[in-house]
Amino acid sequence: MKLNARLLKVLCLVMLLSAGSIGMYVSAQPAEQVIKVVAKKFDYTPNVIHLKKNVPVVLEFTSEDVVMGFYVPDLKLRTDIIPGMVTRLRIVPDKVGRFVFVCDIFCGSGHEDMTGAIVVSE
Numbered sequence: 001m002k003l004n005a006r007l008l009k010v011l012c013l014v015m016l017l018s019a020g021s022i023g024m025y026v027s028a029q030p031a032e033q034v035i036k037v038v039a040k041k042f043d044y045t046p047n048v049i050h051l052k053k054n055v056p057v058v059l060e061f062t063s064e065d066v067v068m069g070f071y072v073p074d075l076k077l078r079t080d081i082i083p084g085m086v087t088r089l090r091i092v093p094d095k096v097g098r099f100v101f102v103c104d105i106f107c108g109s110g111h112e113d114m115t116g117a118i119v120v121s122e
Contacts (some may be wrong), residue, residue, distance in 0.1 A: 025108035032090070034059045038104035039081045040064035041108055044101070051093050061087040072118060080105065093120040 038045045051057055054060055061070060061081040068081040070089070074097075079089050104113040 015064070021091045027061060034060050036060050036062070037070075038062055038064060039068040039103070039114075041066065042103075042110035042114040044070075044103075044114065044116045049116070050089070051118060051120045053093055053096050053120055053122055056090060056092045061089065061090045066107050067105055068103050068107055068114075070101060071104040072101040074098050074099045075118065078099075078104070093118070096122055097119050 033055075035046075035049060035057060037042060037049070039061060040063065049059070059070075061068075061079065062085075063081045063083045067083065069078070069079055071078045075090060075091070075093065077089065079087050081087050088091050095118055099118045099120070101118060103111060107114065
């Protein structure tokens with residue numbers, strides 16, 4: 001029985017040390033960058049978003065007036081932007097370039113000018 005009790009103590013100690021190491025590893029990870037994007041008739045602010053290839057980012061959208069859309073065809077990204085809500089869209093760009101985004105929900109006269117770009121660099 002002494003051997004089992006000793007083994008149990010060693011296993012408990014190993015588990016505690018491992019849990020502490022995992023906690024340190026998780027807390028050492030950098031938080032994803034959050035970029036706030038405000039949509040309002042007929043504008044996105046910012047309307048140019050600079051990202052790095054393979055670096056995860058969260059785009060956080062709000063609308064000041066009406067329901068909007070956010071669509072980046074070349075990156076296959078799409079979301080609705082609802083007034084009074086925060087919409088989060090996680091992106092990990094996997095290619096370099098300039099990618100146009102548009103509002104794809106009609107929001108009134110001037111809607112066709114509501115565009116911007118995501119610029120991804122190395």
